[in-house]
Amino acid sequence: MRISGQRALVAAAVLAAGALLVSPAAAAPQPVAIGESGQVRALLPNEPAAVSADTIASAFRTGARDLRATSTGADTVRLTQYIDGVPVYGGQVVQNLDGQGRTINAVGKLAKGSTGSFAGTSAERAKQAVPEATKAEKYWYDATLVDEKGDGQAVPAYLVTAEETTAIVRASDNAVVLSWDNHHHALNRVVCDANSKKFNTNTSSNTAWRCGTSVKSTRAEGQAASSVADVNKVYDFFGDTSKLYSGLSYDISSNIGVDYGDGKGKALRATVRACDTAACPYRNAFWDGQQMFFGDGLTTDDIAAHELTHGVTQHNSGLIYSKESGAINESLSDIFGEFVDLTNGSADDTAANRWKMGEGSSFGVIRDAKNPESYSQPSSYKGQYWYTGSGDNGGVHTNSGVGNKVAYLIADGATFGGQTIKGLGLPKSIQLWWKVQKTLTSTSNYADLGRALNAGCKALAQAGTAGITTADCTEVGKAVKAVKIG
Ligand SMILES: [Ca+2]
Ligand SMILES: [Ca+2]
Numbered sequence: 272m273r274i275s276g277q278r279a280l281v282a283a284a285v286l287a288a289g290a291l292l293v294s295p296a297a298a299a300p301q302p303v304a305i306g307e308s309g310q311v312r313a314l315l316p317n318e319p320a321a322v323s324a325d326t327i328a329s330a331f332r333t334g335a336r337d338l339r340a341t342s343t344g345a346d347t348v349r350l351t352q353y354i355d356g357v358p359v360y361g362g363q364v365v366q367n368l369d370g371q372g373r374t375i376n377a378v379g380k381l382a383k384g385s386t387g388s389f390a391g392t393s394a395e396r397a398k399q400a401v402p403e404a405t406k407a408e409k410y411w412y413d414a415t416l417v418d419e420k421g422d423g424q425a426v427p428a429y430l431v432t433a434e435e436t437t438a439i440v441r442a443s444d445n446a447v448v449l450s451w452d453n454h455h456h457a458l459n460r461v462v463c464d465a466n467s468k469k470f471n472t473n474t475s476s477n478t479a480w481r482c483g484t485s486v487k488s489t490r491a492e493g494q495a496a497s498s499v500a501d502v503n504k505v506y507d508f509f510g511d512t513s514k515l516y517s518g519l520s521y522d523i524s525s526n527i528g529v530d531y532g533d534g535k536g537k538a539l540r541a542t543v544r545a546c547d548t549a550a551c552p553y554r555n556a557f558w559d560g561q562q563m564f565f566g567d568g569l570t571t572d573d574i575a576a577h578e579l580t581h582g583v584t585q586h587n588s589g590l591i592y593s594k595e596s597g598a599i600n601e602s603l604s605d606i607f608g609e610f611v612d613l614t615n616g617s618a619d620d621t622a623a624n625r626w627k628m629g630e631g632s633s634f635g636v637i638r639d640a641k642n643p644e645s646y647s648q649p650s651s652y653k654g655q656y657w658y659t660g661s662g663d664n665g666g667v668h669t670n671s672g673v674g675n676k677v678a679y680l681i682a683d684g685a686t687f688g689g690q691t692i693k694g695l696g697l698p699k700s701i702q703l704w705w706k707v708q709k710t711l712t713s714t715s716n717y718a719d720l721g722r723a724l725n726a727g728c729k730a731l732a733q734a735g736t737a738g739i740t741t742a743d744c745t746e747v748g749k750a751v752k753a754v755k756i757g
């Protein structure tokens with residue numbers, strides 16, 4: 272209801288040059304949070320208020336007033352910035368709403384304005400900049416929204432999709448200004464045993480290892496256990512992951528599942544005991560955008576939930592798999608992977624394994640959220656082991672240590688980074704990180720994560736979700752400070 276009203280108001284504002292607006296200019300200045308680049312990153316009203324999209328646009332100091340509600344949840348609305356009917360890449364604000372639909376706060380970022388036009392540009396030309404491109408869509412690109420240097424003015428660009436990569440191509444000179452890997456290395460389940468069949472995980476089409484068509488189903492929903500342990504483990508861990516997300520009213524089968532037309536419907540699918548042409552056994556696992564791919568013995572609860580959470584992230588915050596947003600993407604997968612692990616009652620849920628990733632897998636422990644340094648990951652923003660190179664999409668599997676550490680601090684509490692934090696425990700943590708997943712945007716960086724944690728906690732305390740209190744938010748604030756992201 273509110274949303275369509277808001278959309279109508281925005282459309283009217285564009286057409287009638289503000290004639291129908293309730294004079295936002297006359298309203299008192301809104302309390303805002305300013306990011307490193309000097310731009311507004313959050314609107315923080317003193318108390319929940321009825322806020323129009325136009326008020327948000329002016330609070331975020333943008334001249335482009337066309338904010339459209341592009342997705343809505345029970346307590347959040349995601350607004351995307353449009354200029355002349357074309358979306359701004361990463362130009363999004365998420366409103367946290369109270370039970371009356373009033374805004375508790377709004378986090379995100381918008382382009383200040385735009386220069387140039389799409390006249391004389393073409394999708395076909397943009398596609399030429401990316402090998403094997405299949406699609407090119409118009410977007411405005413403001414480098415500062417992805418933490419690159421710029422003047423805050425969006426320029427015409429194309430979001431070009433190829434099988435292995437996604438890139439932003441600037442329309443004026445057809446230059447690739449940003450690119451990332453699509454390959455990220457839920458209850459209807461289909462699990463397929465590849466039995467060491469080899470696939471080229473770098474170049475071959477995803478269809479080669481599709482579970483249910485190219486590789487036949489070994490165990491589908493409701494079927495008896497298989498003789499292959501990896502098949503049964505993934506089947507069970509998909510169940511555990513689905514249960515955790517159901518507790519957050521999110522049905523992963525319907526939201527991230529895929530239907531390959533094999534009669535099994537939209538399902539969480541995984542190909543297990545799969546090999547790479549260059550490595551057999553293959554010691555890795557990934558989410559390919561549609562389904563999971565597991566090397567032999569990689570099927571642990573935390574890894575299965577990690578891969579599925581990449582699907583959840585793809586369909587919610589949409590964090591791009593590059594640099595800081597990619598590190599946060601990885602971290603959300605580790606955090607929810609460990610939330611599933613810590614709450615599924617498996618025999619290996621010992622104190623020694625708490626916060627470790629990959630215990631029990633064929634490659635052993637690979638990361639530790641409690642002590643990231645022990646696996647050469649940073650515990651704090653730009654701290655020891657912080658990675659600044661271009662490998663691994665800008666260190667997404669290294670710099671994720673910061674997000675992991677803050678999750679550990681919030682859940683268990685500790686003295687770290689000059690702060691003594693009292694832990695909130697797992698149930699509250701799960702609610703808080705779910706709020707974060709819903710409020711981050713595709714280009715969020717660590718400072719945005721800090722704000723999303725603080726703003727999200729405040730919104731949950733206001734709603735009384737899971738018994739979260741403002742005292743808990745004080746602890747969250749300390750954890751955010753301790754790892755230097757706020
Ligand atoms: Ca477990
Ligand atoms: Ca674990």
Ligand SMILES: [Zn+2]
Pocket residue numbers: 455456577581601604
């Ligand atoms: Zn991952």
